[in-house]
Amino acid sequence: MAVEGSAGDLLKVVTLLGAAVVAVPLFKRLGLGSVLGYLAGGLAIGPFGMGLINDPATILHIAELGVVMYLFVIGLEMQPSHLWSLRRAIFGLGSLQVVVCGFLLTGVGLAFGFPLGVSFVSAMGFVLTSTAVVMQVLGERGDMAQPRGQKIVAILLFEDLLIVPLLAVVAFMAAHEPGAQVVAEQASRWATIGLALGSLVALVAVGTWLLNPLFRVLARSRAREVMTAAALLVVLGAALLMQLGGLSMAMGAFLAGVLLSESTFRHQLEADIEPFRGLLLGLFFLSVGMSLDLAVVARNWPLIVGGVLAMMVVKALCIYAVARFAKSSHADALDRAVLMAQGGEFAFVLFSAALGARVIDATVNANMTAIVVLSMALTPLMVLVHKRFARKEGVSMDGIEAVDGRAASVLVIGFGRFGQIASQGVIARGASITIIDNDVQMIRDAEAYGFKVYYGDGCRSDVLHAAGAHTAQTILVCLDNKEAATRIAALAKTEFPQAQLLVRAFDREHVLDLRKAGVDYLVRETFESAMAMGHQALLTMGAEEEEAIAVMDHLRQRDTERMDLEAAGGMFAGRALVLGNQVKKAAAQQEKTPQEPDAPPAS
Known part of the structure; x- marks a missing residue:
């Protein structure tokens, strides 16, 4: 019997994994996203599909740990100072959205003919957006660290905090027995509040x-598996402590992550938790699909x-209006409305408590659960439709100054990693310098470190004139786009011949293109670092310093000769000539003369 039971449990595990492996890649290939794939896979294998698994509630209870771990990882990225900077978004924007949406959605319930208490509980359950769905979509889009993503995260955090007072409200709404029973219930509530604190x-x-x-x-023990166990212990222990206190498990994990966000072990913890988080979060979506x-x-x-339809439309309109009232752009407000116009996993907890309190x-519980699950399933589709048909707005230029009539002795075009390093010398010497770039976010980031970067497209002649290229002594082209760098080099050499033109090259082929453009100096972006x-x-292999310098100088010389030959006779003919020349010189070289390795030329 034990063997049969084990086989049955193993069959469930295999079924769940098989559903995920088949459905998720298929739906992502169709452009529908992984969340919808998990939900569809769960619906297919659940008790209301093929009936391969008949206890989705048990699996959902375990799978909620995926949401818990997700919030722990988010907490690791939220240093207390950063969390404090979001306080207005969390308590201001979050509370405004919750109050307005709760009021309007309660009105929807009354319009459907439900009593006030039922309408309020149903509305507040729908107000609690699905953290799992939204976070998954934000993560797939790479918006988690963007300003609009941070506002959404702040609202979700407030909604997660809201589950505690909502459960208290449901308890107060419950039917009470007269007399001493009321006193006992009041004492129990105060005890619950004390336990939570x-x-x-x-x-x-x-x-x-x-x-x-x-x-x-634990780090001194150098036992990797113990560190992984400790990471799981922290997450699950914090969740258990909050659950015992009558609070949200996910909020406990989030607080634990925040407390460890400035720890030197933060990245190790995130790496240890990530596999479990992804697997359990997928299991959560599968179980939600099975619950429909x-x-x-x-x-x-x-x-x-x-x-x-009524709940999603009203909630979306409400979220859009609140976002616009809070001075978000039309694009950000519409994106937030589409992404958050659904109920969430905490609605199941609230409905269960309301059912227990009568x-x-x-019937209402079953209907509202189905409404919430369907809204969660529709959200990825709504996001996809919005992405495909929404009008794209230009990048916000708030706080960004366009270049206009600047006069400088040095003009730097492109201020990424390469440009930041290349410009340090002239900045240190005190030269007058103008920096332009067309990456708005990079310009904002550079300003935080004291750099004044102007917005401008270096491929345009009028922009270069406005940046002072006609009076510049030196022009540095530091872009990581080789086509744009070549166009700028040709333009600058033609229109601003008084300036020395220094250009960042991508590879050997790019070097040849830039030589044709007549640049004064160029460097392959990885060449000198690779030579270093x-x-x-060589030094680690026992070579003396003089010998190492001689070998590398020899390689530089050979590379220069190769580039000259390739420029003169074509790449492949040049390489053949160089290799033939190497063979001839190798026979005449002395034994201690540094030898060039028989390898293809570096890019």
């Missing part, structure tokens, strides 16, 4: 004074379809 204090104390010493001791009761939908489809009945590493490699 005690759990928060305990978590902060442990995170502040115990976690870093613990990880230092198609029989309930079929019996009450007018109510459920109408509820889904605020709602089993080759020099150090």
